[in-house]
Structures are given as structure tokens and as C-alpha cells.
Amino acid sequence: MSEAPHGHPYGFVVPPMPSAPPPAPPDGLRAAAVALLNLTGLGLGYALVRRRLLMVVCWLATGSLLLVALPADPDGVPTGLLVAYLVFLAVVAVHGARAGLRTRLVWPAASAVAIGLGLVLLAVPAGGVVLYDMARDEANEKMLLDRLDRADRLVRDGEGEPFGTAEAGYRRALRDYRDIRSGHPGSRAAEKVPDRLKTYYATVGAAYDQRDYCAAIPALEYLRTLPDTVGEKELGSLAAWPDDRLATSLYECGAERLADGDADWTGSFGELLTAFPDSAQATRVAPAVGSAVDKAARAVRGSDPCSAVERLRTLGTQVGGLRGGSADVTGTIGGHADRAAKSAGSGVYTCGVDQYKDGDFAEARETMKQFVTDNKSDGHRALAKKFVIASEIADEIPAAGKRLPTLASGGSISVTIKNDSPHPITVLYTGPVTGSITLKACGSCTSYSLLEPSLLGFKPCQDSGKNYPQRTIRLPVGTTYFLHKSTASDGSSPASDKATLRSGYIYTECAYTTKSLGF
Numbered sequence: 430m431s432e433a434p435h436g437h438p439y440g441f442v443v444p445p446m447p448s449a450p451p452p453a454p455p456d457g458l459r460a461a462a463v464a465l466l467n468l469t470g471l472g473l474g475y476a477l478v479r480r481r482l483l484m485v486v487c488w489l490a491t492g493s494l495l496l497v498a499l500p501a502d503p504d505g506v507p508t509g510l511l512v513a514y515l516v517f518l519a520v521v522a523v524h525g526a527r528a529g530l531r532t533r534l535v536w537p538a539a540s541a542v543a544i545g546l547g548l549v550l551l552a553v554p555a556g557g558v559v560l561y562d563m564a565r566d567e568a569n570e571k572m573l574l575d576r577l578d579r580a581d582r583l584v585r586d587g588e589g590e591p592f593g594t595a596e597a598g599y600r601r602a603l604r605d606y607r608d609i610r611s612g613h614p615g616s617r618a619a620e621k622v623p624d625r626l627k628t629y630y631a632t633v634g635a636a637y638d639q640r641d642y643c644a645a646i647p648a649l650e651y652l653r654t655l656p657d658t659v660g661e662k663e664l665g666s667l668a669a670w671p672d673d674r675l676a677t678s679l680y681e682c683g684a685e686r687l688a689d690g691d692a693d694w695t696g697s698f699g700e701l702l703t704a705f706p707d708s709a710q711a712t713r714v715a716p717a718v719g720s721a722v723d724k725a726a727r728a729v730r731g732s733d734p735c736s737a738v739e740r741l742r743t744l745g746t747q748v749g750g751l752r753g754g755s756a757d758v759t760g761t762i763g764g765h766a767d768r769a770a771k772s773a774g775s776g777v778y779t780c781g782v783d784q785y786k787d788g789d790f791a792e793a794r795e796t797m798k799q800f801v802t803d804n805k806s807d808g809h810r811a812l813a814k815k816f817v818i819a820s821e822i823a824d825e826i827p828a829a830g831k832r833l834p835t836l837a838s839g840g841s842i843s844v845t846i847k848n849d850s851p852h853p854i855t856v857l858y859t860g861p862v863t864g865s866i867t868l869k870a871c872g873s874c875t876s877y878s879l880l881e882p883s884l885l886g887f888k889p890c891q892d893s894g895k896n897y898p899q900r901t902i903r904l905p906v907g908t909t910y911f912l913h914k915s916t917a918s919d920g921s922s923p924a925s926d927k928a929t930l931r932s933g934y935i936y937t938e939c940a941y942t943t944k945s946l947g948f
Contacts, residue, residue, distance in 0.1 A: 463529030702753030
């Protein structure tokens with residue numbers, strides 16, 4: 430009898446257990462099942478073929494993606510990360526297929542059942558993608574609504590502010606409205622934009638409703654440009670919303686400034702006539718201008734005729750510069766310009782009289798000289814010449830200006846005026862009668878030196894050996910003021926005299942020249 434092996438009572442050896450199942454025959458369905466299960470991103474295919482470490486790697490990759498993707502935001506997952514994850518899924522699917530080709534599944538035994546399970550589980554990531562897209566869309570909606578709210582706040586912040594101050598905010602808000610509407614047309618925020626635009630127009634143009642017409646003009650001008658940037662179709666009825674309001678504002682602002690004497694009125698009326706030539710507001714420009722001219726013309730007869738004349742001159746220039754409007758409006762405005770210029774010209778006389786009465790004799794003289802030059806056929810021209818004479822005398826002898834000159838002439842008193850001067854002279858006189866005469870130079874006469882003792886107490890115009898140029902005039906009884914001045918460019922100063930004329934006397938007025946220290 431043979432000897433049994435040592436240590437075993439029955440005499441045979443038990444083989445050791447294998448460390449892994451023996452390779453299974455190749456099975457394409459099984460390989461496909463593992464690949465499908467790995468495509469879920471959960472590594473389930475690796476779990477069924479006992480590759481637990483690789484399953485954990487899948488979990489880590491999918492978890493990292495979820496950490497980045499959640500919570501959903503409008504920008505979604507970065508493209509690079511998403512591409513990398515898809516490549517990872519493709520790799521684990523291929524690798525899982527190779528592993529499952531010759532490895533039996535832990536469960537289920539039938540490969541067809543595993544494939545069905547894989548197809549069912551693929552719905553989980555597919556559904557997750559759909560839900561993620563929905564969450565991302567909602568995040569995008571919230572972002573757009575937040576942007577819409579910020580734009581609304583910009584509009585509210587500008588409420589009550591001058592347009593120049595709020596303009597930047599208004600422009601940013603409009604940019605947001607336009608971007609939301611055009612860039613995200615199907616969003617909830619985009620559907621709210623039309624109503625927001627109505628509020629936008631009402632807020633920007635609020636000065637019009639408050640009757641602050643001058644302040645409303647720049648805001649309404651801005652709103653008129655929006656069809657070019659937003660589009661008429663998008664704006665609908667809002668595209669024409671500012672037109673009538675702007676025309677009204679231009680008229681009301683221009684009329685207000687015209688009444689106040691503000692030169693900017695021409696800008697408002699000019700823009701109205703150019704931008705809205707056929708509007709009802711444009712037809713009101715000519716009557717407003719005519720009324721202003723009438724008012725200024727009436728003011729010539731008031732307490733400050735000189736200011737009224739200057740106002741008429743300014744109006745004539747401003748009205749003459751207006752352009753635009755219909756032919757009828759333009760013709761009427763041109764007529765008002767001519768009337769303003771004519772009224773200003775005739776009002777110069779009244780201005781000169783007022784200056785004379787106020788004691789502004791130098792100003793009165795220049796005013797009347799200009800009137801005489803510019804009005805060759807005016808009925809006041811003759812008296813204006815008298816004012817020129819009287820103003821010059823009164824500028825030297827203020828007392829002479831207490832009496833207004835008249836057209837009176839002649840009188841009962843004979844006054845002979847002689848020239849004992851080597852220069853031609855003009856003698857001006859005013860009082861009951863105002864006038865002037867010119868005498869030629871005395872050829873044999875010289876200037877009297879006040880520094881020569883022998884000439885102290887000299888008596889001009891009394892040398893019987895000299896033939897003095899002279900003229901005799903007749904003046905009324907009363908006080909007459911005389912002013913003698915040389916008509917030569919000799920640098921001499923005028924001399925004045927006052928004479929109280931009484932009946933029964935014959936008077937001589939003598940003009941002569943004196944010098945002192947060579948002057």
C-alpha cells in the first residue's frame with residue numbers, strides 16, 4: 430500500500446482558489462453594456478466588472494464638473510471644461526468596453542439586460558442636461574430682469590434733474606433696454622421693455638408736462654433722435670411722441686425769451702421754423718414777433734425811449750435773421766423787421782430829447798447828429814439840428830440846457846457878432862431862439878497874450894482901423910447863451926458867454942483868441 434501525502438487524511442491535494450474569475454469568452458453585448466454604463470459618468474460599467482478604483486475616478490470627474498456647473502448661471506460651463514469631460518467619457522466608455530469584452534459582469538448575468546439598464550441610466554445625465562439648461566435659462570432670465578431693474582433705477586434717478594445732468598444715465602438705461610430687447614427677444618425682460626420705454630419717454634420729457642418749456646427742449650430733441658438708434662418699428666407710436674411737444678416747447682420758450690428781451694429767442698423760433706415749418710406753432714411766430722415790435726415802438730413814447738430804440742434796433746437785426754417757415758410766414762416776419770428798423774430810426778429823435786432833458790448833453794448831441802444824418806426827410810429833422818446846437822452849448826454851460834430849443838427865429842433885439850480872431854469861427858447861441866452863424870477869419874487880427882502887461886485891459890473888436898468880419902442877428906428879449914469855437918484845426922478851446930437881452934439896447938458879441946504860455 431502506498432503512503433498517503435503528509436497532512437491530509439484522505440491522501441489527495443486540494444488546489445488553491447483563483448484570485449480573479451477566469452477570462453470569459455468575448456461578448457460584444459457585454460462590452461457595449463459596460464461602455465453605456467460608463468457613459469452615465471458614474472462609472473457603473475467599472476462597478477460591474479470589479480474596477481472599483483476607476484469607478485471612483487469617474488465619480489471624481491463628474492463631481493468636479495458638478496461643482497463648476499452648479500448652481501447654474503447664464504454663462505454655463507466653460508467650453509474647455511465641457512470638452513475635456515466629454516473626451517473623458519469617451520475614453521472611459523472605450524476602456525470599459527475593452528474591459529467588459531472578456532470580463533463577466535457581477536450583475537446581471539445577461540448582457541442584454543445590462544444594455545437595457547445602461548440605456549435607462551443614460552436618461553439620468555440626459556435629463557440632467559435638460560434640467561441644467563432650464564436652470565441656466567432661468568438664471569439668464571434673472572440676470573436680464575436684474576439688468577432691466579438697474580436700467581429702471583437709472584431712469585428714476587434722473588427724474589426731476591436737468592436733462593444735462595441726467596443725460597448720461599438716460600443713455601445707459603436706453604442702451605440696456607435696446608440690448609435686452611434685441612439680444613434676448615423671447616425673454617420675460619424683453620417683453621417688459623415696451624412698457625419701460627413709455628415710462629422712459631414720460632420721464633425724460635417731464636419738463637414739458639411741468640410747462641418748463643425751455644428746459645424741455647434738449648430732452649425732447651434727444652428723444653427725437655431715438656428712432657435712428659432704437660428703430661421706428663420698435664418704438665411704434667413713441668417715435669412721433671416728441672414732435673408736437675417739441676414744436677410747442679420751441680414756440681413757448683421763444684415767446685417767453687422774446688418777451689424778456691433774451692437774445693436766445695431767435696434760436697428757439699429759428700429751430701421751430703426750420704424743423705416744423707408747416708406746424709400750427711410755426712404760424713404763431715410772426716404774430717409774436719409783431720407784438721414785440723409793437724411793444725417796443727410804444728415804449729419809445731415811455732419813460733426810457735433810448736432803451737426802446739436800442740430794443741427796436743436789436744429786434745430789427747434779429748427778426749431779419751430768422752429763416753425757415755412757409756413763404757407767407759417768412760414774408761410777414763420780413764415786414765416786421767423793416768417796421769422795427771423804421772420805428773428805431775424815428776425813435777432816435779425822442780431818445781435825443783430825453784437825453785437832453787436828463788442833462789446828458791454830449792450823448793444828446795451825438796444822438797441828434799445821427800438822426801439828422803439818417804433822416805433826410807423826417808419832419809423832426811429841423812428841430813433836431815437845433816438840439817445839436819443847444820446840446821453843444823449846454824455841454825459847456827449846463828444852465829443853457831434848462832430850456833428846450835424850439836424852431837422860433839428872429840426877435841426885437843439886434844445883436845452884432847464880430848470876429849476879432851485870426852481863425853474862422855462858428856458862433857452857436859441858444860435861449861428863446863437857437864441857431865448858429867459862421868464868420869471868416871480876420872486877416873489883420875492876432876491872438877491876445879494875457880502875459881503882456883501892455884495888453885492888460887485890452888478891448889477886442891474896438892479897433893477902428895480893422896475891418897472885422899461880422900453879422901447881425903435878431904433875438905428876443907431874455908437870456909441867450911453863446912459858444913464861440915474856431916473852425917480851424919488850431920487846437921484852441923471854445924469860449925462861452927451869457928447875455929441877458931433887454932429892449933432898447935443894441936448888443937455886440939465879440940469873438941477873439943487869447944493865449945497864455947504859448948497856448
